Amino acid sequence: MLAAFRPPREEVTDMSDPRQPDELGDDAVLTPSEQKLAAEERARREAEDDMETALFDGIRAAGSGPVDPVRLTRDDTFSFRCHKGVSCWNACCHGADVTLTPQDIITLARHFWVTPAKFVADYVVPAIHEGSGLPVAKLVMTGRKGEGPCVFMDDETGCMVYDDRPATCRYYPLGLGAVKMKGHDSREDMYFLVKETHCQGHAEELTQSVQTFRAEQGVEPYDLINERWIDILMKMASWRSMGGPMGQDVSKQTKQMFYMVSTDIDAFRRFVFETKFLEIYEIDADMIESIKTNDEALLQLGFDWLRNVMFNEETIGMKPAVLQEAIGKARSGMGAA
Numbered sequence: 001m002l003a004a005f006r007p008p009r010e011e012v013t014d015m016s017d018p019r020q021p022d023e024l025g026d027d028a029v030l031t032p033s034e035q036k037l038a039a040e041e042r043a044r045r046e047a048e049d050d051m052e053t054a055l056f057d058g059i060r061a062a063g064s065g066p067v068d069p070v071r072l073t074r075d076d077t078f079s080f081r082c083h084k085g086v087s088c089w090n091a092c093c094h095g096a097d098v099t100l101t102p103q104d105i106i107t108l109a110r111h112f113w114v115t116p117a118k119f120v121a122d123y124v125v126p127a128i129h130e131g132s133g134l135p136v137a138k139l140v141m142t143g144r145k146g147e148g149p150c151v152f153m154d155d156e157t158g159c160m161v162y163d164d165r166p167a168t169c170r171y172y173p174l175g176l177g178a179v180k181m182k183g184h185d186s187r188e189d190m191y192f193l194v195k196e197t198h199c200q201g202h203a204e205e206l207t208q209s210v211q212t213f214r215a216e217q218g219v220e221p222y223d224l225i226n227e228r229w230i231d232i233l234m235k236m237a238s239w240r241s242m243g244g245p246m247g248q249d250v251s252k253q254t255k256q257m258f259y260m261v262s263t264d265i266d267a268f269r270r271f272v273f274e275t276k277f278l279e280i281y282e283i284d285a286d287m288i289e290s291i292k293t294n295d296e297a298l299l300q301l302g303f304d305w306l307r308n309v310m311f312n313e314e315t316i317g318m319k320p321a322v323l324q325e326a327i328g329k330a331r332s333g334m335g336a337a
Contacts, residue, residue, distance in 0.1 A: 072174070072191040074211040080173055081204035088200045090158055092172060095147040098139035100124065102262045103225040104166040105137060106295050111164040117264045123151060126259065132236035133249065135259040139166065167226070170217040173199065174210065189223075225296055228303035229262065235311060250310055257309065261302035265295045268302050281305070282317045 072078065082089070100108075109119040124137045142148035152161045159165055167176075173194045191210050195202055214220060223230075236250070261268050269291065271277060278288065283301070291298040304315035 072193065072210050074191075074214070075209055076191075077207050077209050078174075078193055078213075079204065079207045080201045080213075081206040082201045084158070086200050086204070088198050090149070090153060090155075091198050092196065093150045093153045093159070095141060095143070096139070096150055096169075098150075098166055098168045099127075099129070100137040100139055100263075101167050101222065101226045102229055102265070102299055103222050103296070104168075105263055106265060106299075107164045108161060108166070111161055115266055117266060120263050124263070129233055131240075132233045133240055134233060134236055135255055135262075137259075137263050167219055167222040170219045170222070171214075173201065174213065225299060228300060228307070232258070232303065232306055232310065235307075239311070254310060258306055261299070261306060265298055265302075269298055272298070272301070280318055282319050 105116050105119060105124075108123075109116040112119060114122075120137060123140050125140055126135050127138045128134070129136045140146075140151055142151055149155075150159075152159060152165075154160050159169070173196075175192045175194050177190045177192065208216075240249075260271070272291065287297065287301065291301055301316075307313040307315045
């Protein structure tokens with residue numbers, strides 16, 4: 001068996017052991033000072049220029065191959081075809097830089113019939129997303145310095161998890177990014193072409209649109225689930241240009257929460273059901289029943305909760321009594337009671 005490469009621990013932020021639900025406790029509720037975020041959000045929107053962040057840079061690590069800088073829309077076309085007969089078959093799977101989305105982790109855990117936590121422990125190393133500064137999961141590569149083949153690649157048959165392969169692999173040779181134009185509330189996805197010198201797939205006579213390629217590679221269900229997660233990365237990248245929410249980086253605990261939701265849906269489920277979470281937040285009864293077993297629905301709740309905690313967005317509401325108590329404490333603290 002090939003040895004799996006993991007970067008030295010000092011090179012990454014250790015998010016592999018986020019706090020357990022009882023350790024996070026009730027202090028995850030917003031503090032009164034965080035109400036300032038609404039005003040800062042308005043200022044951020046007015047001050048920002050065109051904002052871009054790369055979500056998936058393509059398979060290879062930065063600097064390992066040329067990237068065509070021209071943006072592509074879903075209607076634009078490009079020439080590419082990968083198959084077993086191409087001379088470079090599977091070369092892109094060596095020394096790959098694969099960021100795993102929350103849906104990737106859930107899907108691959110199901111593939112191996114293990115929990116997400118077990119999958120992460122065996123096949124993931126934590127890293128920092130360059131644009132947002134938030135912790136993300138990277139797929140472990142084999143070889144002494146991570147330059148060997150993907151841990152899931154077989155020399156003869158190719159990808160052993162092909163039907164459940166990560167979104168980054170599905171997108172290749174496209175990179176996925178997002179741009180938020182000044183004055184616009186929502187982001188716009190953008191695509192760019194990754195052209196590595198060894199890749200012969202670009203010489204194949206198959207021209208297709210970005211949209212056709214996305215449909216054939218099955219990325220749309222992944223994008224649908226991960227959309228709010230991508231929004232968090234995008235917004236945090238924008239906040240970082242102003243020093244972070246309230247002019248500060250988000251706390252280590254908040255980053256642990258983000259990594260927990262992103263990589264260990266079972267831990268987040270325990271947090272929801274074994275703490276006072278449901279006593280604090282107004283969650284629909286049908287949703288409560290659904291998230292007991294539906295991981296994808298629980299992910300969406302997690303993303304909404306994170307947006308509320310990190311940016312004070314009204315994506316999830318407190319119960320009226322809890323909100324009134326918080327307002328009372330805030331007024332008392334300001335001497336207005």
